[in-house]
Amino acid sequence: MFSCKESFKQSFLKRLERLCGKSFHDSSKLDQYQTLSMMVREYISSNWIGTNEQSRSNQNKQTYYLSIEFLLGRLLGQNLLNLGVRGIVQRGLGELGISLDDIEETEIDAGLGNGGLGRLAACFLDSLASLDLPGHGMGIRYKHGFFEQKIVDGHQVELPEQWLKHGYVWEIRNADQAVCVYFGGEVKMAQEGGRLRFWNENAEVITAVPHDIPVIGYKTKTINTLRLWNAEPCSLQHEQNILKYKLDTEAVSECLYPDDTHDEGKVLRLKQQYFLVSASLQSIVKSYKKNHRSLYDFHKKVSIHINDTHPALAVPELMRILLDEEKMTWEEAWYITVHTISYTNHTTLAEALEKWRIDLFKPLLPRIFMIVEEINERFCEWLWEKYPGDWDRIEKLAIIAHGEVKMAHLAIVGSYSVNGVANIHSNILKEREMNGFYTVFPSKFNNKTNGMSHRRWLLKANPPLADLITEAIGDKWIKDPESLLELQPYAHDAAFIESFQKIKRQRKQILSDIIKNSTGFAVHPDSIFDVQVKRLHAYKRQLLNVIHMMYLYNRLKDDSAFSIYPQTFIFGAKASPTYHYAKKIIKLIHSVAHKVNHDPEVRHSMNVIFMENYRVSSAERIFPASDVSEQISAASKEASGTGNMKFMINGALTIGTHDGANIEMLERVGPDCIYTFGLKADEVLHYGEKGGYRSREYYQHDARIRQAADQLISGFFEGEADEFEQIYDSLLAHNDEYFVLKDFASYAEAQERIQKDYRNKRLWAEKAVTNIAHAGYFSSDRTIREYADDIWGIKPHPR
Template sequence: MFNDKESFKQHFKEQLVSRLGKAVEEATPGDVYKVLGSMVREHAGRPWATTNRMYRETGQKQVYYFSLEFLIGRLLGNNLLNLDLLDMVRTGLAELGWDWEAVEEQETDAGLGNGGLGRLAACFLDSMASLRYAGHGCGIRYKYGLFEQKIIDGHQVELPDNWLQRGNVWEERRADKAVEVHFWGRVEIAEEAGRLVFRTVDQERIRAVPYDVPVIGYSEGSVNTLRLWSAESVTDMSRIGPGGQHGYHQYLDYNRSVESISEFLYPDDSAYEGKLLRLKQQYFLCSAGIQSILRTFAKLGRPYRELPDYVAVHINDTHPTLVIPELMRLLIDELGFGWEEAWDITSRTVSYTNHTLLSEALEQWPVGMVRELLPRVYMIIEEINKRFCAMLLDRYPGDPERIARLAIIEGEQIRMAHLAIAGSYSVNGVAALHTELLKSQVMAPFYQLYPERFNNKTNGITHRRWLLYCNPALSGLIVEAIGTDWMLSPRQLRLLEPLQHDASFQEKLQEIKRHNKLRLADYILDKQGIAVDPDSIFDVQVKRLHGYKRQLLNIMRVMHLYNMIKDDPTAEVVPRTVIFGAKAAPGYYLAKNIIKLIHNVVEAVNSDPDVSKKLRIVFLENYSVSLAERIIPAADLSEQISTAGKEASGTGNMKFMLNGALTIGTLDGANVEMHELLGDDNMFLFGLRAEQVLSYYRDGGYAAREIYERMPDISRVVDQLVQPGPFCAQEQEFIAIYQSLLDHNDEFFVLGDFHSYLAAQAAVDHAYVDLSAWMARAVKNIAHAGHFSSDATIHRYASEIWGISPI
């Protein structure tokens, strides 16, 4: 049906009739999307089956990538691209009277992730399939995503993200692959044939049903699987919980409890019930996933001691760490292994990626909660800790402080990062600086204990979605210049470097950038009612809103610029359009207060005739993958301004670089490696270095109030947070932000980096005036962006961690 354009058009019209009973002229854009999606899904079915059969018949070692998030975005266009059908389908639909963009807008972004963690997982799945590695995703099929963000009177309001409301054409429910997951109960211990046997009784039973989504590789790649687990009630009403509860009302309570497990991404954990639900989610994913893996492995007919030779389980941050005790439980209780052999199998199967340097983000679970909800799993964690501490005692006799720092259970808390390191064979950071800080600071005692386990794998992005798909005009220009090899070998983009000063190439690149800016400007006008100048610098900061990412520094810079223009309306200012997009966690008051501040500044700047001719501010609500695909190709300047030493890596920085935006940023995360490739001339660097930040945290000496009192321009902006004026409608409106800067000594060094940031922004203005020099820098960025392809990252994971080869 996709052999050629005419076959596609004919088959598409037939499918509209047979599936929906509609002729082409009666169909809506939603009808077109539904039918087209079904056709693509059907077309992918044969290579999907072929891939699975090939893995089974060859006994290929397979990777299972466990993550609580997979931020996959929309799949229609990306799947058509990878199947090499996108251009044909676009043209065919146009000839049938349908606008591709209108059809594409019918697909809802999958509500399966939140930020960089989930987007990285999605890029990795794309690369594994495209490079023909046997690698699958394992996650949860959330009924609702994080939330849909609405801005009402400048405040973030969270609405349910009911992304499945219109169904999901890409998924296949596999009821025959369902497994049971158990909670609560009590452990009975008996001796049988000279060994202890553990049985957990009176448990609550949950049915885990997988929904499989094909992961279609690019250009004849593999079709791997993203398996998403959904929690369902068991139908045997006589045995649904402790004590064999039964009855109609008990069943309704049980059913509601079950549904909640796969209902929301990241339930609010500020109260005990929310924290318990998060723990349930994590174990649900780990237990269902590991049971499924063992069932697949059993079909090979190999002894279970060979599991590490055929299976690699990778945990994306600490959320899936319970795979370690769960695999131990299944090996010991279900398959009859002794402790030592089970531990050997487990610790040679599991590998772990750490994603954070923030101590508050290193997960811990209360002992009492885990012991009650997962009694047998807790016993195993306790035994792991006991044996681990006994080993430490032999290694470090007379050093109880070191043992306490390393212990998995300490102070009635289970430290999941410690369990992940102790139970895995590889621990990797996600940028060179991040990994060094893990080894020297955050996880230094573990690095001293297991130096061979630690390694770096700098994050990457799939250039297929983030250039080929979302910026087709730029992709076409690159093909015209250097051919198509870069699509499968992205380091070939380096061949663009000699064109850095080529006037013709620069001119074409500039035209493409302006076209993308016009497209975004139309979107902003349509959605926000704000007219922006496409010839201004599109200055963009889009990412999760958090203190360390310093959206506050950016908006305070805008407030300062407003003050400067008001003081001298005739001053020469290079026009700017400053664009924000960010969601704040529902319970994160300070972040939500910063969103309100941004909107107050938007109102002040855009309504002032003196200022708005030179400066416009936009906040695009409900930031998502599909919105990023529209914003990133249009950006001139990428704001990567996190406090040095706080951002593990970042991947937004790579996406902007790939699309020819220049970076203003700190030497943090992967910015460090970008700087090594590009040099000082092709980035705008500012701010404290990581070692200076660490010194301030360790030794003190930073005094935000002293900076405030010494610098009149800074004190003016800070005072505007709490004094009625252009940005503050009522006194003390932003007292929480004010206090975070002065009373709490500015944890993220916003004031300390303020003047350095202003100097870097002045350098941006100076550089942008010379468009030829600016475009030369843009070409240099694109040419080096292949270094950050997730293809390269996955090759390194495959050879250096998982021990797998392309099929």
């Protein structure tokens, strides 16, 4: 059906009539999108089946990647690109009077993630398939994603995210592979055959039904699977209040990150996490047993990777299956478990390391709690033997302590590999945050610097730039991204630089048009597009950006001799619904935007834009149009970042702290092609441990800071005198936890360098091309090869 343009047109028209019951002329864009997507699914079905059969017949080791998020974005365009048929489809539809771009716009972003964690998982799936590696994702099929963001009078308002309102054409529901997941009840035990047998009575039973999505590799026959679990009522459950049971069941896969400010929400989050791991592990074990008589070699054929601590219950759940269902001894089950599971840590923030109160955990998961207790007891005994008398060490490393179950500790003890996601992050884990565990298990710890799918973020998001690169160095970079290094000489090629500048200008015009259509405000594409798009969190320091914008506004108003090259500051971010401080920052951005954009004396020099409901599909428009990438987290707080890499590969220059992968980017491009500033990680950590930082001193001694800070509470923003008192207090009364004031002067100086360098358009373009040339290292292909070789031990399918 995709062999040529004419064949495609005939197939498309026939299938549209058959699927929609309409003539082509009566069909809608949605009908056309669903028809084309079904054609792609049909086209890849034999390879999807073949990949699964090849895995079974070859008995290759498989990796299963468990993640609470998979931020996929739109799939139609990416799938057509990976299959190598986009050109045929585009030409065929064009002759039918249809724009492929319009059809792609019909697709709704899948609501399966929130930010970097989920987008990383999606990039990893793309690389696994493109490298012919046997690796599959497992997550939850949320009915509603994080939320749809609306801005009302500058305030974030959350609306239900409705990504499934038209169904989801890419998924296949496999009810015959459903499994049961058990919650609550009482654990019973009895002697049987010389050993204790455990079982659960009076439990709440939920059916986990898998919905499978094909993961299509780039120009390869490998089609891996993303399996998403949907929570449905179980016919075995006997309930007096059947309606309540139905609602409670469906709530498990209803929303990503339910509100956990109260115990009810906390229990639901824990329920989601166990639902994910129990359904996934039961499915993995069932699949394994089709080709193997016993599970004693399970770890030799299966690798289970947990993406952050959300799936850490995989450790006791695999133990439960091996102990209770496979009748293994503790020692046998533990050996297999600890040689099967590997763990990625994504944070250095103590508050982000999950802990669950025993009084919530134990009633919900009684058998799992018993197993965790036993793991903890044996681990503490082992520590006592290794470090006799060292009670302090045992208290710090225990999995259960002070009435809580510590999920990161469980993940470390129950796995064979623990990796950070950037060199500095992994070193912080080893030297500080998890030094106790590193001392005990030094061989477990390693680094795997994150990466992004260059095919999604360059080849698909920026076709003109991708074509220019291919014209210069050939297309091998698409499968071998590190060959982008061959682009470096073109940083000094006049013709290439001119073409690059034209493409950047075109992409900025496209984004300008989107901004005009969505906000009604016109920004000039010849201004510097300075962009900060990411989750809204205090440590990511959108506030530092805002305070600097306020300073620029004040300087432009107060000093008639001062001028800047026109600069458009673009934000995109969602704040968690219960994170009130972050929501205040969103309001502040809008208040500054209103002030700046409506001031006739200033608006020709600077503009401020907030792009509502930031998501993958909007990111694909933003990255190619950006000149400056804001990566300004407080040093040591951002584990890696991947947005920095997506900007880099599209030719934006980074202004960033010495944090996460920014440091590795600096090492590759050199200090002239990146704008670094601020405290180093060891300085931030020293302040955290020893104290000595007094934010009020910076307020008192820097007039720029004092003016901007005072404007937060002085009535400078009309009618909002008390609106930003919380932000003001965070900077002064609470001593500026993330060093916004400390880093302000250094940040302002880096911005001055950007202003100076951007005026030399040729020099700026040379720096941008140098960034692109070195961005290949930050492809998820490189990251996944390292995981495959160093952690999982998986090999590519034979072609």
